[in-house]
Amino acid sequence: MCGCGGLRWGWGHSAPSPMLLLSLLLSSAPFGLLGEETRQLLEFDSTNVSDAAAEPPGRPYPPYLLAEFSWNNITDTLDLATLSATFQGHPTWDPTKAFANGSLAFRVQAFSRSGRPARPPRLLHTADSCQLEVSLAGASSRGNRSLFGLEVATVGQGLDCPSAREQHSIDDEYAPAVFQLDQLLWGPVPSGFVQWRPVAFSQKQGGRDSSLPCQASPLHPTLAYSLPKSPIIRAFFGSQSNLCAFNLTFGASTGPGYWDQNYLSWSMLLGVGAPPVDTLSPLILGIMAAALGAPGLMLLGGALVLLLHHKRSSEYQSIN
Numbered sequence: 001m002c003g004c005g006g007l008r009w010g011w012g013h014s015a016p017s018p019m020l021l022l023s024l025l026l027s028s029a030p031f032g033l034l035g036e037e038t039r040q041l042l043e044f045d046s047t048n049v050s051d052a053a054a055e056p057p058g059r060p061y062p063p064y065l066l067a068e069f070s071w072n073n074i075t076d077t078l079d080l081a082t083l084s085a086t087f088q089g090h091p092t093w094d095p096t097k098a099f100a101n102g103s104l105a106f107r108v109q110a111f112s113r114s115g116r117p118a119r120p121p122r123l124l125h126t127a128d129s130c131q132l133e134v135s136l137a138g139a140s141s142r143g144n145r146s147l148f149g150l151e152v153a154t155v156g157q158g159l160d161c162p163s164a165r166e167q168h169s170i171d172d173e174y175a176p177a178v179f180q181l182d183q184l185l186w187g188p189v190p191s192g193f194v195q196w197r198p199v200a201f202s203q204k205q206g207g208r209d210s211s212l213p214c215q216a217s218p219l220h221p222t223l224a225y226s227l228p229k230s231p232i233i234r235a236f237f238g239s240q241s242n243l244c245a246f247n248l249t250f251g252a253s254t255g256p257g258y259w260d261q262n263y264l265s266w267s268m269l270l271g272v273g274a275p276p277v278d279t280l281s282p283l284i285l286g287i288m289a290a291a292l293g294a295p296g297l298m299l300l301g302g303a304l305v306l307l308l309h310h311k312r313s314s315e316y317q318s319i320n
């Protein structure tokens, strides 16, 4: 990676180290995770919604503003071995005690080499990327069928918002039954990216039976928020950038959902330069070879039989 297109990103000519990425996240999160600012935790009552793609996915409850959360001391969760740290917070004012036993957590992790995390959706990461995992655990929802969402604000490029792309793929052993990868790209030759599989999980293990669809609304410029004052954020994005916002919502009224175990998690990958390109896994290649190969071999075999048969009969003819 070359700090491509790079003034705005301010890396000069070398890629940032994982440590620098991590300190960037730590100095800015949770109010500006690498330019991502999740500003509101949304909650919707989906009781009477039958259309899974409805927008909004139900009647909205008053949102929780993340600016009004109190957060743990990040120093206590900083783990240099895994280059990770967790922000855990709950609303400062919580008259209904919804967060008495619960919290919203942002775990950030930088990577020193490429690979895949152990937990689904196991997106391929490079040394130039970080993962942000959001989890909501133990908080009481306000309805029996509450769907949660996040409003995310992100830094644009000059006057433009980053471009949103959907990539479609065949089934993947790393994220079974998820055929899509959502991306935000900064600049035509991407100088930065965010990507995620549109899937969240209602259980810690993140199995297939606990996977929830994740929907993203279109990205719009917003004047509602301003860039965090952190010097490192200003250095990274410049002070002239505008902000863009979109909503992510997790789950559908038909379930599974947060109500199963009062648990929800979702993750995304953020990075500098062009996003990593996932290739087909060996298992999928094997399956494809088998699926395409068997009829292919049969055709080939059939053709050979025909050829041989033809040859033999023409030999017979010449003998005759």
Ligand SMILES: *[C@@H]1O[C@H](CO)[C@@H](O)[C@H](O)[C@H]1NC(C)=O
Residues within 6 Å of the ligand: 045, 047, 048
């Ligand atoms: C759902 O619909 C039923 C019947 O139409 C109504 O009685 C109930 O109040 C509605 N609930 C909500 C949360 O809108």
Ligand SMILES: *[C@@H]1O[C@H](CO)[C@@H](O)[C@H](O)[C@H]1NC(C)=O
Residues within 6 Å of the ligand: 073, 074, 075, 076
């Ligand atoms: C966080 O904890 C560290 C040590 O555990 C301490 O030095 C630091 O002052 C604390 N920060 C805040 C904001 O309380």
Ligand SMILES: *[C@@H]1O[C@H](CO)[C@@H](O)[C@H](O)[C@H]1NC(C)=O
Residues within 6 Å of the ligand: 097, 098, 100, 101, 140
């Ligand atoms: C929190 O947990 C305690 C102990 O498990 C329980 O007694 C209490 O009712 C819980 N509070 C809420 C609001 O869920």
Ligand SMILES: *[C@@H]1O[C@H](CO)[C@@H](O)[C@H](O)[C@H]1NC(C)=O
Residues within 6 Å of the ligand: 142, 143, 144
């Ligand atoms: C939740 O479900 C219970 C039992 O099914 C019902 O008594 C209660 O009124 C429901 N609460 C809401 C907020 O819909």
Ligand SMILES: *[C@@H]1O[C@H](CO)[C@@H](O)[C@H](O)[C@H]1NC(C)=O
Residues within 6 Å of the ligand: 042, 056, 060, 151, 217, 220, 245, 246, 247
């Ligand atoms: C996100 O959803 C909430 C509740 O429906 C709405 O008030 C807010 O304007 C939405 N934000 C964006 C950026 O669409």
